[in-house]
Amino acid sequence: MTFHNASLVSDNLDIWTTATEQKSGGRGGRRRVDLYGIQRLRPLIVDLAVRGKLTSQQPGDQPAILALAKLAKARQSKIESGQARKPKALEPLPLDLPPLxxxxxxxxxxxxxxxxxxxSAADKLDASFVPMALISTRIDGAHGAEIRKWGEIRKGFTQFAEGDIGLAKITPCFENGKAAIFENLINGIGAGTTELHVARPWSADVNRRYLLLTMKTTSYLKNGEAKMTGTAGQKRLTRAYFESTPLSLPPLEEQERIVAKVDELMALCDALETQSVVALDAHQTLAEALLAALPTSTDAADLAIHGARLEANFDTLFNTEASVDALRQTILELAVRGKLVPQQADDEPASVMMRAIRESRSDGSSKQKSHDAIPRADEPFDLPKGWCWERFDNLIDPAFPIAYGVLVPGADQSDGVPFVRIGDLSINNPLPLPEKAISPTVDAQFPRTRLRGGEILMGVVGSIGKLGVAPASWAGGNIARAICRIVPSSLLNKEFILWLLQSRFMQDSFLDDTRTLAQPTLNIRLIRLAATPVPPFAEQERIVAKLDELMALCDSLQRGIAEASATKMKLADTIVERATEQVR
Incomplete structure (x- = not known):
């Protein structure tokens, strides 16, 4: 591996562009892909630049010691003329600093x-006001500004002028690299957030962009974080660190070359990032387009043609976690449309099973009545022979109607009744007990949603459609208003209903019926009336078996992708570590 000049990027291009980190984009959304390699490359460029490793030293450059002499002369002149205050003595430079x-x-x-x-300015003068929100983390120190009268902001805020450098001193703004070179200020002056340290170079014998780069290095930020003072959430960088930290100063000409080189390499990073995002989006679009053709296939021959096209390009199409997510949803769509497993002529039709469920509702033991059949014109798509459309409520055990839980849970009770909130929901890995508990008095007001274990639970406020299954250890607990309980009839395969609820078809139908109040809210009545495809019981069992098999293969695919991604991220880390070690 080479760690010199622009070859740092070009010699390791594959690692920078393919080392990605997958992050969830939320239910129903694509996974967010962080370009980990490029994120690691950017700070490395800055670190190497301020150590003189990305530019050459030129014999004709005036030594930095001459610039320091000019700066000292300008400082003395301004102090003597009253333009500046005489500063206090700084902490001395350490004696063991490395050679430059x-x-x-x-x-x-x-x-x-x-x-x-x-x-110093008149109160009526217009000036720039810069709150922390308008200070960026960009490498060029860009910032926004508002217009205020100087008299409104000269007290109670941090003052600065054209060309000053401001560094955020409060957590997490400092750690995130918020800093600015104040430019294009109204009448050349401004003020802003009190959470800034400001530096005003004594003369033009130092490049402000170079000084900003020194505040963006990994070592400056990490060392500063370690020396912050104050309580958690209110820690601040000390003035002593800001003004006394050793600073390596190149000749002015080299400072300018360093800034130009950083800009050049950052522009290259931007281009690589754009190309990578475009390539990832195109890859995902292609995978989704080819997958979308499967559920809408007109017949078995059409399905076979689309399936063969996917099989021929499988390794190319399904090599990201997002594309495997899309594959999972397509498998579910095939399942709920009756295209995942073959129909068997001797299967008892779903209508017979549904008749038995309706009869159980009309025997007088239940107040739950069956809903009327869905008109043919309202059926979302055609179903195979033996299937039928039903209102979702017709699939529910009449003894346990769909219901949401506790309206006002009250304070947490350490020895109370287990209380399930939407964050506790998980299909495969629920906690032994929910984190919160409510008083028995509150629980007693909502006996209808007291858990027995095994119920399907679904979010109806906020995270609409989020699913979980209550483990046996939650028996006796209760659920929040943001959750509804779903208990399918014993004449149905509960695992099929759980898969069905995870399908895009059902999830989209719930989202379409969502109202936006303080939070997105799904009315229980709309869940009950949702049009639902129902296969024969025997086919439900075959579908569940096939889904278990195919989803296990998807799990295996994603594990392999995650392992490959972790390897590439480790390679990126190794390149950064070795490059850094070679210049220490």
Whole structure:
């Protein structure tokens, strides 16, 4: 591996562009892909640049010590003329600092710049106001601004002027690299958030962009984080760190070359990032387009043609976690449309099973009445022979109607009744007990949703459609208002109903019926009336068996993708570590 100049990028291009980290984009959404390799490359470029490893030293450059002398002269002149206050003595530079490239010199920000300077202007003058929200983490120190009267902002805020450098001092803004070079200020002056340290170079004998880069290095941010003071959530970078940290200063000409090189390489990173995102999006679009043809196939021959096309390109199409997610949903869509397993002529039709469920509702033991059949014109798509359309409520055990839970749970009770909230829901890995518990008095008001274990639970407020299954250990517990309980009839295969509820068809129908109040809310009545495809019981069992088999294969695919991704991320880390070690 080569760690020199632009070859740092080009020699390891495959690692930077293919080392990605998959993150969930939320229920129903695509996974978010972080371009991990490029994210690691950007700070490495800055770290190497301020150590003189990305630019060459030129014999004609004036040594930094001469620039320091000019800065010291400008400082003395401004202090003597009353334009600046005499600063306090800085902490001395350590004696064991490493050697620098020829022409460079060690200094401190407090030596070459006035720290936290003040402005003088008329109160009626327009000025720029910069709150923390308008300070970016960009490498060029870009920021936004509002227009205020100077008299409104000169007290109670941090002052700065054109060309000053501001660094966020409060957590997490400092750790995130929020910093700015204040430019294009109204009348050349401004003020803003109190959570800033400001530096105003004594003269133009130092490049402000270079100084900003030194505040963006990994070591500066990590060392500063370790020395922050204050309580959690309110930690701040000390002024002493800001003004006294050793700063390696190149000749002014080399500072300018360093800034230009960083801009060049960051532009290359931007281009790589754009290309990678476009390629990933195109890949996902292609995979989804080919998959979308499967559920809508007109007949078995059409399905076979589309399936063969996918099989021929399987390794190319399904090599990202997002594409495997799309494959999972397509498998579910095939299942709920009757295209995943073959129909058997001797299967008892679903209508016979549904008749038995309706009869159980009309024997006088249940108040739950069956809903009328779905009109042919309202059927979402054609079903295979033996299947039927039903309102979802017709599939429910009449003894346990669909219901949501506790409206006002009250304070947590350490020894109370287990209380299931939407964050507790999980199909495969629920906690032994929910994190929260409610008082028995509150629980007693909602006996209808007291759990026995084994119920399907679904989010109806906020995370609409999020699913879980109550384990036996939750028996006796209760559920939140944001959750509804679903208990399918014993004449149905519960696992099929659970898979059905995970399908895009059912999830989309729920989202379409969602109302947006303080949070998205799904009315229980709309769940009950949802049009639902129902296969014969025997086919339900075959579908569940096939889904278990195919989803296990998808799990295996995603494990392999995750392992490959972890390997590439480790390679990116290794390149960064070795590059950093070679320049220490």
């Amino acid at each position: 490239p020829e022409g460079w010199a060690w200094t401190q920000l407090g030596t070459i710049a006035e720290i936290n300077p003040l402005n």
